[in-house]
Amino acid sequence: MIAQQIINAVSLGGVYALLALGLAIVFSIVGLINFAHGELMTLTGYVLLAALIAGVPFPAAVLLAVICAAVGAVAMERLAFRPMRGASVTSLLLTSFAVSGLLKVIFQNGVSARPQAVAIPNWMTGAFSIGDFTIGVGPAISIVVSIVALIALEFFLKRTVTGTAMRAAAEDFDVVRLMGIPANRIIATAFLLSGLLAGLAAMLWVASRASVDPLMGFTPVLKAFIAAVVGGLGSLPGAVAGGFLLGVIEVLLQATLPAAIAPYRDAIVLSGVIAVLLIRPQGLIPAVRVQRS
Amino acid sequence: MRHIRKRSALLTAISAITVATAAPAFAEEIIIGAATAQTGGLAPYDQPALAGLRMAIDELNAKGGLAGKYKVNLIIKDTRSDTAQTATVTQELIDAGAKIMITPCDADPSISAGQLTQPLGIPSLTLCGSAPVLTQAVGDVMFGTYPADNLQATAVADFAIAEGKRKVFLLTSPDATYVANLPEYFGKVFEKKGGKIVGRGTFTMNQPDFSAEITNIKGLAEQPDLIMTAAYEPDFPAFIQQLRGAGINIPVYGADAIGTPTIKALGKLVDGVVYTAAGYPEAGSKLEAFNAAFAKHAGHAPESTYEVNGYEIGLILDEAVKTAGSDDPKAIRDAIANLKDFEGITGKITYAGTDRMPLRPVVLMRYEDGEPKYVETVVPAAADVPAP
Structure with a gap:
């Protein structure tokens, strides 16, 4: 039982971590909390749905959907955020809300207000047994994908020139530009990575929901925002820690609270968040440089 | 201005x-x-x-x-x-x-x-x-x-009892009256007619991680032979996906809100799910x-x-x-x-x-092989319908 709940917690935490990381990468470079991150997930879901309806095999459809999320993120930067570069944090924030709202309406009117069922292959809804307890294939995939994505990102940031430049840009963007690294490239890469992470998270999210709807991005981006703040806004390890912490708290409370108190779960979780921020105002693992907000 | x-x-x-x-x-x-x-x-x-x-x-x-x-x-x-x-x-x-x-x-x-x-x-x-x-x-x-919810719930409960089901798990959410109360009406009728509620669980609407709740169901000392919920889209697809994904094959019954094209399109996943409707187009x-x-x-x-x-x-x-x-x-x-x-x-x-x-007939339906199949039309006895 307890082992099972731990697997549930890690699985949910992994998805939150991927999402929070996507927000944190962009924030660390351009100081923007991209609330349209959730709509990248929605986009991914609809691309997957369209590809499956068109008869594309499942693995290819997943690949296509994740690529579309990355392309969508770069396009978002190019169309909406680049013209706003250098604007105040508030303007950037409002721009991201505008993009988010616009995309929601496009999905609602262009596709349908009704959720659309996504045919998840049978093998993904199965379960396998190890010793005493059964592990769902879905949660197992979720955990593996999260861990692989986190390791790959770590490798990219530590071992490549662009990655190093991005880490440097998070600390002091002006100096990086003086070193001759083009700002556009750094920023575009940041959005590309955040799009990839949103795409992966969306696949895990959709696989456990079996449907996509125009508003599906709202809850996850809210969770990611909370996770990123708890972890330390702009800090990548912080976002991962925050994501896992949020997932673990949510699942463990849901598992252990008596039925009468269970409806207050979210209130308890958010009180916990406030408590963490009272003790560590900069988050669990603060960003190297305090952000220019 | x-x-x-x-x-x-x-x-x-x-x-x-x-x-x-x-x-x-x-x-x-x-x-x-x-x-x-x-x-x-x-x-x-x-x-x-x-x-x-x-x-x-x-x-x-x-x-x-x-x-x-x-x-x-x-x-x-x-x-x-x-x-x-x-x-x-x-x-x-x-x-x-x-x-x-x-x-x-x-x-x-x-x-x-x-x-x-x-x-x-x-x-x-x-x-x-x-x-x-x-x-x-x-x-x-x-x-x-x-x-009404209590009318629908009575119809489903009568049907479950007639099928021989005796132990139910109720899944509710306090976020909407329909989702919170309908399974409880079901529970009242079910208990009155010899059934037993072996557990209750709750969820937050639009936040579909059911893993903890599903693990709780798995861990129940007395396993239910039926799960009753009034969850609908997008929560219902998520719940049943994760439930079946965890290897639990207990039947799930609901009410009118899952009689939609989205739920039908879930195909094999919703095989055996019983729900209600306001009518059935007989020839x-x-x-x-x-x-x-x-x-x-x-x-x-x-x-x-x-x-x-x-x-x-x-x-x-x-x-x-x-x-x-x-x-x-x-x-x-x-x-x-x-x-x-x-x-x-x-x-x-x-x-x-x-x-x-209104007093009006309730139709029971069941998904089979991705198609809604007619079960029966009932008008529950007024005395059986629990008070709101």
Whole structure:
């Protein structure tokens, strides 16, 4: 039982971590909390749905959907955020809300207000047994994908020139530009990575929901925002820690609270968040440089 | 300034949305306000129901309007599935002169609309809101139209007992009246008839991680032979996906909100799921004829029984105005409240002697191989239906 709940917690935490990381990468470079991150997930879901309806095999459809999320993120930067570069944090924030709202309406009117069922292959809804307890294939995939994505990102940031430049840009963007690294490239890469992470998270999210709807991005981006703040806004390890912490708290409370108190779960979780921020105002693992907000 | 702009926007909206056909010059006009969700979580329910109502009004207007006399001007405003926004648009509709109000498919926004229409005595009908507390929470102007939650739950519970099910797990969410109460009504009837509730679980709507709850179900000392829930989209697909994913094959039963194309499209995942509907189009029935007429009118077949329910609201209003003999809201209200054995499309509808939640038949359906299959039509005994 307890082992099972731990697997549930890690699985949910992994998805939150991927999402929070996507927000944190962009924030660390351009100081923007991209609330349209959730709509990248929605986009991914609809691309997957369209590809499956068109008869594309499942693995290819997943690949296509994740690529579309990355392309969508770069396009978002190019169309909406680049013209706003250098604007105040508030303007950037409002721009991201505008993009988010616009995309929601496009999905609602262009596709349908009704959720659309996504045919998840049978093998993904199965379960396998190890010793005493059964592990769902879905949660197992979720955990593996999260861990692989986190390791790959770590490798990219530590071992490549662009990655190093991005880490440097998070600390002091002006100096990086003086070193001759083009700002556009750094920023575009940041959005590309955040799009990839949103795409992966969306696949895990959709696989456990079996449907996509125009508003599906709202809850996850809210969770990611909370996770990123708890972890330390702009800090990548912080976002991962925050994501896992949020997932673990949510699942463990849901598992252990008596039925009468269970409806207050979210209130308890958010009180916990406030408590963490009272003790560590900069988050669990603060960003190297305090952000220019 | 702002006020003026708002008013001109309102006029534009009225002229754009007015359902109008060529009107005889002498006809009087009656404004029906529809505060319904065109966007957001309730839209998949409100829209089909509204489509049915519009069809009824188009047909009635072609014959001169309600009671052949009062041409209907239907003004539709979007509530965005938001309770506060519902109150705002209801007020706008009242200001526009609505004498009858149509409210969304859920208790909470319908109550917020009813709080505005009750003091003015404007009869208000929810499209498919089915919580029996809904009419009591507002007062004598509020009417349900769809089979009430306690009625539906009784029908499903009777069926489960007859099948030999004895142990149930109830999954609820405190976030909406329907999702919170319907399984509890089921539980009351189920226990009274010899069943046992072996566990209860809750979830947060639109936040579909059910893993912890599912692990709790797995860990129950006494395993249920049935899970009863009123969860709907997008929570229901997520729940059943994760439940089956965890290797649990206990049957899941629900109510009317899962009789939708989205749930049907889940295919094998929802095999064996029992749910309710307001009617079933047997060969030669009035409902079959309605479905054909609707398909011709709307260009697509009805998605559910919400369409016919919306259509029946039009018929009920027509009958009520006939009885009232005027367009006075109070007289219309009294006429609806005294309706008895009115022949609708799905069967007889009675309001007289009820708390303004109609007595009408409930249809049980079951998904098999990705198709909805008819099980039976029942009218639960009034004594079995638990009090709201």
